[in-house]
Amino acid sequence: xxxxxxxxxLRKRRTLVVSAAVVAAGAGAGVFVMNxxxxxxxxxxxxxxxxxxxxxxxxxxxxxxKADSAHTFTVSTRAQLVKALGSASxxxxxxxxxxxxxxxxxxxxxxxxxxxxxxxxxxxSLPAYLKAYDPATYGRSELPSGAQEKARAAAQGRQAENxxxxxxxxxxxxxxxxxxAGILGxxxxxxxxxNVIIRNLLFSATEDCFPQWDPTDGDKGNWNSQYxxxxxxxxxxxxxxxxxxxxxxxYDSATPDYYGRQYQxxxxxxxxxxxxxxxxxERNQFTDHDKTMLIGSSDKDSTGxxxxxxxxxxxxxxxxxxxxxxxxxxxxxxxxxDTTTVDGYAPLYSINSRAGAQVVAQANYWKVPSxxxxxxxxxxxxxxxxxxxxxxxxxxxxxxxxxxxxxxxxKIKTTVNWKPALTAGLESSAAGLPTELAATTGAGxxx
Numbered sequence: 001x002x003x004x005x006x007x008x009x010l011r012k013r014r015t016l017v018v019s020a021a022v023v024a025a026g027a028g029a030g031v032f033v034m035n036x037x038x039x040x041x042x043x044x045x046x047x048x049x050x051x052x053x054x055x056x057x058x059x060x061x062x063x064x065x066k067a068d069s070a071h072t073f074t075v076s077t078r079a080q081l082v083k084a085l086g087s088a089s090x091x092x093x094x095x096x097x098x099x100x101x102x103x104x105x106x107x108x109x110x111x112x113x114x115x116x117x118x119x120x121x122x123x124x125s126l127p128a129y130l131k132a133y134d135p136a137t138y139g140r141s142e143l144p145s146g147a148q149e150k151a152r153a154a155a156q157g158r159q160a161e162n163x164x165x166x167x168x169x170x171x172x173x174x175x176x177x178x179x180x181a182g183i184l185g186x187x188x189x190x191x192x193x194x195n196v197i198i199r200n201l202l203f204s205a206t207e208d209c210f211p212q213w214d215p216t217d218g219d220k221g222n223w224n225s226q227y228x229x230x231x232x233x234x235x236x237x238x239x240x241x242x243x244x245x246x247x248x249x250x251y252d253s254a255t256p257d258y259y260g261r262q263y264q265x266x267x268x269x270x271x272x273x274x275x276x277x278x279x280x281x282e283r284n285q286f287t288d289h290d291k292t293m294l295i296g297s298s299d300k301d302s303t304g305x306x307x308x309x310x311x312x313x314x315x316x317x318x319x320x321x322x323x324x325x326x327x328x329x330x331x332x333x334x335x336x337x338d339t340t341t342v343d344g345y346a347p348l349y350s351i352n353s354r355a356g357a358q359v360v361a362q363a364n365y366w367k368v369p370s371x372x373x374x375x376x377x378x379x380x381x382x383x384x385x386x387x388x389x390x391x392x393x394x395x396x397x398x399x400x401x402x403x404x405x406x407x408x409x410x411k412i413k414t415t416v417n418w419k420p421a422l423t424a425g426l427e428s429s430a431a432g433l434p435t436e437l438a439a440t441t442g443a444g445x446x447x
Contacts (some may be wrong), residue, residue: 043200043446044072044095044174048239051424053280053309053331061237061280063172063197064095074176076100078186079108081165088166088193098201099176104163104186115209118158124151124210133213135259140215149212156210156226163206163227169193175200177447182244187227192234199241202443203229204248207265213258222261228268232276233297244285244443245269245292252290253344268294268321275302280309282425285442288343290319296326299355303327311335311425312433314441315350317342325384326355331420333362333388334427336437339377340369350377353384358416361400363390365430374398375407382410392430 048061055061064071071094073084084096105113119125132138132148144152165183167173167190174197175181182202190196208225215221229245232238247266255263269286271294272279286292292315296306306328315322316338323330332351339347350366353359366377374393378386378400386401393400405411427433439445 043177044097044172048197048280049424051422053282053311053422053424054278054307055237055239055280055309056422056424057237057278057307059195059237061195061197061239061278062170063195063239064093064170065172066170067093067095067172071095073097074099075102077110078102078104078106078162079110081183085165085167085171088168088191091169091193093170094168094172096171096173097176098173098181098183100179101182101184101202102186103184104165105184107162113162115159118162118209119151119155122151122154122158124148124155129213130258133215135215135221138215140221143216144213152210152212156208156212159209160226163187164189166191167193167196170195172197173199173201175202175443177444180444182443183229186229188230190230190232190235190238194236196235196237197239197241198230198243199239200243200443200446202244202246203269204246205250206267207250208267209265211264215259220261221259223258223264225265225267228271230270231268232270232272232279233274235272235276236278238276238279240270240279240281240284242283242441242443242446245287245289247288251288251343251345264290266290268292271295272306272308273297273301275305277302277305277307279307281311281313282309283312283437283441283445285314286316286318286322287314288317288345290345291324292318292321293323294321295323295328295330296355296357299326301327301355306330309333309420309422312437312441314338314437316340317345318347318350319345320348320379321352322350324352324354325357325359327357329416329418330357330359331362331423332359332364333423334425334430334433335364336367336433337364337377338367339372340367348376349379351386352379353386353412354379354381355383357384358418359384359386359388360416360418360420361386361388361391362420363427363430364392365433366391366393366398367434368393374400374403378404378412380404380408380410380412382412385413385416387414387416390428390430395431
């Protein structure tokens with residue numbers, strides 16, 4: 001844990017920065033809010049500060065800070081983003097500045113693509129798929145197979161080729177301030193690479209045109225989709241900072257049911273799986289989403305990895321997985337959880353610790369509406385741990401594990417086998433988070 005004098009200095013620095021922004025706004029000037037945890041000459045070359053979470057471990061996270069002019073790009077279209085990313089195997093440092101909104105569902109000329117475009121020539125159609133795998137005739141014991149499932153997979157593959165952007169090592173991707181920078185309908189894939197920074201971007205409407213029906217998923221089956229807005233798979237040293245994630249404008253409440261189950265076109269917002277390690281996720285906003293953040297792809301993901309710090313984020317209108325953690329050592333601190341139902345997204349739980357996960361939750365703030373159940377803020381399978389202290393519910397210090405365990409047969413353990421050390425920015429009190437994080441999180445804050 002950071003020394004008290006160090007924590008006080010960081011809090012003072014953050015207060016001065018926010019105060020300066022408020023004064024500037026009142027004077028009619030442009031608002032300037034700096035990330036208190038970043039260092040560097042400018043927004044595009046900033047690197048993760050020392051001791052700022054797991055991603056500061058070892059060599060730290062510098063992204064494309066060493067990029068030369070030939071590997072510094074400004075992009076506004078899908079085609080430009082693809083060109084700037086280059087080959088996923090090229091580790092030459094690069095900086096990619098996203099100016100405005102990049103629409104992933106467009107072709108190289110900028111023409112808008114629809115689900116029908118991806119399905120063209122594959123033989124897939126949703127009515128034919130629904131008829132082929134209706135549980136009343138197909139049954140519930142086997143995954144779909146045959147012509148329509150092959151056609152669905154082919155159409156899904158076409159969409160993936162268009163909307164999945166593979167990020168190479170030593171890359172910084174940053175939204176240009178003042179341009180509403182973001183990626184619409186796309187998925188950044190950080191796979192088996194090291195040293196990546198993703199900042200100041202709005203990720204919205206990441207949707208799978210071709211969800212798969214799985215009659216064996218649960219008691220009633222489920223529709224499962226692909227494409228997280230950002231997915232880390234075997235990635236190391238990743239800093240995800242000051243971004244916004246949302247399903248808007250297509251909310252789950254507007255999606256029909258087929259076979260009595262929601263036709264789910266959204267997957268995760270930010271999933272950290274397949275042995276990913278040394279990740280810091282800070283000052284983001286997660287809104288209007290169901291399965292938000294998965295850490296660990298299965299109960300047998302990589303032991304000794306999946307070390308993730310999650311701090312100073314806002315979660316509102318989130319159903320679950322904030323995060324769902326397996327196996328790893330996860331530090332969750334100074335986050336704001338607002339469990340009000342928003343746009344039809346009704347919360348199930350916030351933090352799920354399972355498969356032996358070792359979660360330390362410190363000084364987080366939960367806003368729970370009247371009638372909300374505090375026992376439902378946590379979840380687990382009986383093998384995970386949640387340690388920590390200083391967590392507030394509507395301003396009152398609350399032992400979340402004790403409340404959960406009193407109401408559940410699958411007890412959450414209260415001890416962990418590690419102690420957080422990389423804790424720059426940790427605030428011992430969560431009382432001020434609702435006000436502070438409203439001004440310092442999400443895309444569009446950095447300048």
